[in-house]
Amino acid sequence: MKYETVIGLEIHAELNTNAKLFTWTENRFGGEPNTRIDPITLGMPGVLPVLNKKAVDYTILAGLAMECAIQPYSKFDRKHYFYPDLPKGYQISQYDLPIAKNGMVEYELNGETRSCRIRRIHLEEDAGKLIHAEGGANVSWVDYNRSCVPLIEIVGEPDLRSSDEAVAYWRAVKEILEYAEVSDCNMEEGSFRCDANISLRPVGSKTLGSRAELKNMNSFKFVQTALEYEIRRQTRILDGGGTVDQETRLFDPAKGTTRAMRSKEEASDYRYFPEPDLVPLVIDDSWVEDARGLLPELPRARRKRLEDEYGVNAQTAKALTAEKAFADYYEKTAKTCGDPTGAANWVQGDLIGMLRAENRSIHDSPVKPEQLGALIKMINDGSISGRMAKEALDEMMKTGKPAQQVVQERGFIQVSDESAIDEWARQVIEENPDAAEKIRAGNDRAIGFLVGQMMKLSRGKANPKLANAALRKALED
Amino acid sequence: MASISLEDVEYAAELARLDLQPAEKEALVDQLGRILQYIGKLNELDTEGVEPTSHVLTIQNVFRKDRADEPMDRDDALRLAPDASGAFFQAPKVIE
Structure with a gap:
């Protein structure tokens, strides 16, 4: 039989506030184990969590960027389960009254614009990190540095129909959060991860099949592989006349397969109730409007503007806007040299190539956009050749010296005889x-x-x- | 009226990680049942059009500034823990 794939993603993103969600300790990745802790992070008896306003601001921004309705009244709830990464025995989350609801994210796939509806975005605290002892020792070690870090969960409707759509949508959400500057979305560090619900149903059917939930994936490739494996697995079950168990499954990156979590690992009865330690959150129109004023131009709008304003083609615009910092860099370069096409070629070509070779990101490029712009200007006014410019850029990358100085020092110009x-x-x-x-x-x-x-x-x-x-x-x- | 079964008690005990003796379970069936019955009186009220109450206080929007301050000393924290190892808190292994 032919099946239709139905996928919905729950995306988690850590917010890049200075302090944690309910306490004063610094919110930053890494550090020596258990050095970013305090009594609230550790969930000690008698402590009182107090909400970090910035985390609410960021959640509102994320909500607006995904076209959500910001809810005038929301509250926090306790979600109970026992796991050593959760010191209190419950996680402070939001159950029935999240901060944002009913949004939409547009994304592109194969040159086509598609969309996925957002059911809700809520704010919660992250948990600590566990390290399981290898070999004989029957213990797990806990690092609570990540505990109480602000986290938003973006729950999408099951509008995605293939693994490609799921990945393209997930990328679009990442771009939006990066543009809104509310999360670093650093996948290696785990600040951007997702769970996927996936089920199959006969083509034409309107009812949803029973679904598997794939937990905690933090790379585009994992999601793609895991979803494709699930599609094959569920197809086999359904073709054989069986039914898919509604269960939580874990992706095994080494094997490229998924396996059912033991019921012991899965707690399904969270016994939510209102968090008595936190008062309700009331967000009025003026707060929402203030946030709207802070919302930057989002990736799709920026793409369109680069095409209109700089005359770059759609493909180039897409490449240049994949990262906000990259697009910022490009625009500065183009403005400095007055040659948008030349700037696009240099930024996308030699610059990014050299940065990659040195394992650097655009953020810490030793060559600032003004300097690349100056270099391009020298090519365009005939001061130096393209070949010299490449050598000069290489040197600028290594030494951080300005274009003019490198060009002079290396004698690329200035025959003064x-x-x-x-x-x-x-x-x-x-x-x-x-x-x-x-x-x-x-x-x-x-x-x-x-x-x-x-x-x-x-x-x-x-x-x-x-x-x-x-x-x-x-x-x- | 509301009542509670032995299975309900065992399920709640499992979720709360409570290891109850048979006699304790029996006692809880009776006690929890009576508590539910007592609370169940509230169901007699007409609450049509009344918003659920999540907090009894009338205050709202209490915030902390997004300013980072000194963390707690790790050794102090680890000393308070039931078990620790090096820089870590230590717990019974949770996966096989």
Whole structure:
């Protein structure tokens, strides 16, 4: 039988606030085990959690960026389960009254715009991290640095129909959160991860089949592989006349398969009740409007603007906007050099290549966009050749020196030997009599063309100032 | 009226990780049943159109500033724990 795949994602993103969700300890990844702790993080008896306002601001921003309705009244609830990574025996989360509801995320797949509805976005605390002792020792070690870190859960409707759609949607959510600057979405560090609900149903059927929930995946590749494995597994079961168990499954990255979690690992009865230690959260219109004012241009809008404003094609616009920092870098470079196409080529090509080779991100590029822009300008005004520019960029990357300095130090330009320059000037005037005539007739702008020709002739080495002077002198003669 | 079965008590005990003796379970069937019955009186009230109460206080929007401050000393924290090892809290292994 032909089946339709139905997938819904629950995406978790840690918010990049300075402090944790309900306490004062710094919210930062890593650090020595158990050095970012305090009595609230550890859930000691008698402590009182107090909500970090910034985390609410960020949740509102995320909600608005995903076109959600921000709820005027919400509250926090206790979700109970026993696991050593959860010191209190419950997680403070939001059950029936989340901060944001009913949104939508548009994403692109194969050049087509598609969308996935968002059911809700709620705010909760993250748990600690467990390390299980290997071998004989029958113990687990707990690091509570991550405990009480603010986390939003974005619950999508089951609108996704393939693993490709799931991954494209997940990417779009990541881009949006990065643009809104509410989460670093660092997948290696676990600050951006997702659970996937997946079921199959006969094509044409309107009722949902029983689903498997795939837990805790933190890479696009894992999600793709896990979902594809599940589609095959469930197809086999249904084709054989069986039924899919509604269960939680774990993805095994080494094998590329999923396995059922033992019921012991799965707690399904969370006994939610309102968190008595936290008062209700009332978000009025002015708060929402303030947040809306802080919302930056989102990836899809920016893509469109780059196409309109800089004349880059759709594919380039998409590549340039995949990361906000990358798009910012591009725009600064383009503005500095006044050549959007050249900037796009350099940013996407040599710059990113060199950064990758040095294992650096665009954030800590030793070459600032203004410097790359200056370099491109030198190519465009004929001061240096493209080949020299590549060498110069390489050097700038290694030393962090500005473009002008590198170009001078390496002697890429500035042949200042007057007799050589005079000779080039004579030759250029001889070869371009029309331009020479125009300048003599008072059209001073044509001098730029002749300077360019001199650069070409000297392979970019003629000192442009001297070249200019030499041309004028030669023209007067 | 509301009552509670032995299975309910055993299920709740399992969720709460309570190891109850048979006599304790019997006693709880009776006690919890009576508590539910007592609370069940509230069901006699007409609550049509009344919003559920989640907090009895009238205050709302109590916040802390997003400012990081000194953490707790790790050794102090680990000393209070039932079990610790090196820089970690230690718990019975939770997976096989």
